[in-house]
Amino acid sequence: MVQAKVTALGFDADDTLWQNEQFFRDTEGRFLDLLTDFGDRATLSGRLFAVEKRNIPVYGFGIKGFVLSMMETALEVSAGRLAPSVMAGVLAMGREMLNHPVELLPEVRETLEALSGRYPLILITKGDLFDQERKLAASGLGELFHAVEIVSDKSSATYARVFAARGDGPEKGLMVGNSLRSDILPALAAGAFAVHIPHDLTWSYEHVDEPVDHPRLFIEQHIRKVAEIIERINGSDDGLER
Known part of the structure; x- marks a missing residue:
C-alpha cells in the first residue's frame, strides 16, 4: 500500500x-474621490501603494494599516491642507470595512x-x-x-x-x-x-x-x-x- x-x-x-480585496478596491476608489484636487487617480493610487509598502514593516497587513496609509497619503499629497472632514471620512471608511459582512x-x-x-x-x-x-x-x-x-x-x-x-x-x-x-x-x-x-x-x-x-x-x-x-x-x- x-x-x-x-x-x-x-x-x-x-x-x-x-x-476581501474587493472591499479594499471599493474603499480605495472612494478615497481617491476625496483627493481629486491633488492629482489624477492613477498617480494618487500609486502614491497610496508606495505608502502601504513602506508601512508594512510598521503596521503589518490588514484594514487598520490600510486606513493609516490612506491618511498618511492624504496628508502627503495635500501638504497637510486637507479639511478635518476628509480625515473623518477616511476613518469612517475603515469602520465600514471592519464591519462588512x-x-x-x-x-x-x-x-x-x-x-x-x-x-x-x-x-x-x-x-x-x-x-x-x-x-x-x-x-x-x-x-x-x-x-x-x-x-x-x-x-x-x-x-x-x-x-x-x-x-x-x-x-x-x-x-x-x-x-x-x-x-x-x-x-x-x-x-x-x-x-x-x-x-x-x-x-x-x-x-x-x-x-x-x-x-x-x-x-x-x-x-x-x-x-x-x-x-x-x-x-x-x-x-x-x-
Whole structure:
C-alpha cells in the first residue's frame, strides 16, 4: 500500500475562502474621490501603494494599516491642507470595512465540509488578529478547522513550523491559496504541496511570477478540485502526477 503523501491541509482565508480585496478596491476608489484636487487617480493610487509598502514593516497587513496609509497619503499629497472632514471620512471608511459582512466564495463550505472529516484542516492567514478572528467567526467555518494560525507574515519558516506542529511535517502538507507570493511560493519552499486558486482581484503587492513546472504545484480555478488533487497525489507512486 502506498503511504499517504498528504496528511494535513492548510487554507488561506482572504480571497480564498471569502471576498476581501474587493472591499479594499471599493474603499480605495472612494478615497481617491476625496483627493481629486491633488492629482489624477492613477498617480494618487500609486502614491497610496508606495505608502502601504513602506508601512508594512510598521503596521503589518490588514484594514487598520490600510486606513493609516490612506491618511498618511492624504496628508502627503495635500501638504497637510486637507479639511478635518476628509480625515473623518477616511476613518469612517475603515469602520465600514471592519464591519462588512463576510461573503463566502462559491463552493467553499461544501469543499471544507467534505475534507474536514478526512484531514486536519488548518487556517493559515495573515493580518490583523481581531479582524481575522471576526471574519472567521462571521463566516461560520470555524468549526471545520482543527487549528487556526493568524500570523504577521507568511514565509517558508511559517509553513514549516505550522505543518510540523499541526501535521506530519511540511513534506506531507498541502497549502491552498490565491496569492503566489504569500500562499504558494513559501509553502513550496518549505517542501509542501500547493494548490494555487487565482482570484479575479489580487493586491498588486502579492503579484509575482508563477513557477514553471514545479512538481508539487497544482493550479485550479475552483476550490472543489482540492479533493481530486489530493487523491491524485496520494494515489500515485511518486506523488507528482499532474
